[in-house]
Amino acid sequence: MENKIPQATARRLPLYYRFLTNLHHQGKTRVSSKELSDAVKVDSATIRRDFSYFGALGKKGYGYNVDYLLQFFKETLSEHKAVDVALIGVGNLGTALLNYNFSRNHNTKLAMAFDHSEKKAETFIGGVPIYHIDQLEEKISNVEVAILTVPATVAQEIADRLVASGVKGILNFTPARLTIPDHVRIHHIDLSVELQSLVYFMKHYPV
Amino acid sequence: MENKIPQATARRLPLYYRFLTNLHHQGKTRVSSKELSDAVKVDSATIRRDFSYFGALGKKGYGYNVDYLLQFFKETLSEHKAVDVALIGVGNLGTALLNYNFSRNHNTKLAMAFDHSEKKAETFIGGVPIYHIDQLEEKISNVEVAILTVPATVAQEIADRLVASGVKGILNFTPARLTIPDHVRIHHIDLSVELQSLVYFMKHYPV
DNA sequence: TTTATTCTGTCTATAGTTTAGCAGATATAT
């Protein structure tokens, strides 16, 4: 596909998409880059730049048509068929994520979860079935995205199993920096790092 | 303070710090930028560059002394006195974070939490006392950092109250893009966006 | 209609970030 869109832009697309959805539900039919800028807190020039990577989506003197833009992003972000996601590690954080309504944006769906606890196996949380970790390879064959919320000590081992089972993307909530092949995409959400770096920025980058 | 360190570097400091702590516990006394690179998955040139913003911390032909570096970062990241943090919104995610051991890195401490539920008030989760949200202004006066895990609908209202109470940094887990004054630092962790952008990158930035 | 206003799309300038490459200092091996 088109490899030309900057990564920084790609990271903002889901954000734009969500706010367009909000506008649509509010019944708004048109929006300017300036209005959108106020809502998503991204410079309006940056927004126009981002949109223009996909062609001329707006109209001079008018702005953008909400429904048209929404439809366009729906296709671009492949909204029509939801991507199945598996979650590994049903601890405190895993449980919270199972209850988190990811499918509000209709392009991802938590399809199954795994845990090493025998007690949790064969139960449901947030409507998602939980299986024992021994069944990982057996159940996960059609899933390409995994959320990793296991203890850091077993993160690498589980990641290896995920990769071997054909997983192509991992959202890693553990502090471990995993070694994985190039063809697998990994994004880190490291809660301690986020909190520490917020504190660092507060102290060192004052008004 | 020294405003000269690039933000990208500042964001990596907590990561370096954690891995140095690990090495220390493993009894390693020296480490090269290459070894560290393998562990944290950051280019070794970038690591040397990052460290050099703080002066010449290493030795040519030898590498870095783990203890020395650790001590240095401990001071730089102000490890000696922990920063108090308040958490607002004790739902699924809030509860998970209260149980998450942030204080492993000794520079932040979850000191209190707030929720609108009367039932939760005056209880403890993960050793952290929970108060009713009505007591926010009364209790929070000495806290400068807040974690926001409330529903998106009330996020702005709570953020306004936090800012009015003197909070200087917010870690925002809600999908809302908050309007806050310039002197308040805000970092977003938007779980839906993270998952969606992972999926987008998987599809559009192949091997 | 005509005029004034709005607002995009793009160009250009600036800022920020990463990476390669290498001189020279230090360590280690012989």
Next chain:
DNA sequence: ATATATCTGCTAAACTATAGACAGAATAAA
């Protein structure tokens, strides 16, 4: 002692991202 290997700190270059400015197209108002 000498030679070889290691590994930093730095420079320069490439790359990436943000933001200001404005021509011109379209709308809205007069």
